[in-house]
Amino acid sequence: MNLRDRQRAETRLAVQTHAIRLFTDVGYDATTVADVAAAAGVSAMTVYRHFPTKEDLVLYDEYDPVTASAVAAAPPGPLPARIGHALSETAAHGSSSEKAFLLARLRLMISVPALRARHLDSQYATADAIVAALGCPPEEEFRARATAMACLGAAHVALLRWAETNGEADLAGLIRETLTSVFERGS
Template sequence: MSLRDRQRAETRLLLQEHAIHLFTDVGYDSTTVADVAAAAGVSAMTVYRHFPTKEDLVLYDEYDPVTASAVAAQPAGPLPRRIGRALESTAALGSSQEKAFLLARLRLMISVPALRARHLDSQYATADAIVAALDCSSPDAEFRARATTMACLGAAHVALVRWAETDGEADLAGLIRQALTSVFDVY
């Protein structure tokens, strides 16, 4: 990663941290992009350069390429297992700060109707990345891969909601595994 790319990533994270803090403390609907900019000490234009919409301040992450790579790296086997194991591996959280940040984002995604709708849209983008990584050989194979991927993502979403309900105390990867086992017998 170049210095410029690192600086952009740091700026995005700083903006997101301020936004999440304001959205949590003041309320999503009551907080403007100008409020986020002021809290971060930047202009509103800087916020919009990194996040085209207010929703993106909560929803943006680098999850799709990481997940797609994790799926592609899985050994051959039943598709639900390959996708599920990749989802489990990407659920590993590092620091307690990273965990708290994800938990705050997730709570907003669950509680704010506009974010719930946009989160569903982001699920389609994640599915696109996973299906592309699977390199399907025919339209029928792509259809099966997309159906399986969306089912896995739905199960993972249920696990994330349960994780949020436990204030992040439950094992996220274990919850994902449990949700996928509930959906797929071969998992």
């Protein structure tokens, strides 16, 4: 990453961090983009340059490329196992501050109806990244997409459970548990 890219990433993270704090402390609906810009010490235009919508301030993350790489590197096997392995591996990494940030974002996604609705869009984008990483022939894409969405749904249930435990539970373990429930016990 060159200097300019690092600076953009740092600005994006600073803006998002201030936004999450304000949304948590003041309320999502009560906080404006101008409030976020002022807290971050940037212009509203800078906020919009990094986050085209207010919802993106909460939903934006860089997990899709990481998840796609993990899917591509997963050991060969059935699709649910490959995708599940990638999702649990992705969840297993991250510092405690990254997990606290994820927990704050997740709590907002759970509690704000507009964010819950937009979260579904991000699930589709993640499924697209997973399907692309699998490199399936066109005749297998439907099955791969269905499996990816089922895995993401199970992972979402694990994230909700993780939030209920205040982030204390092992997130990767919860993801594995939900995937096992769906694909092994549910058969």
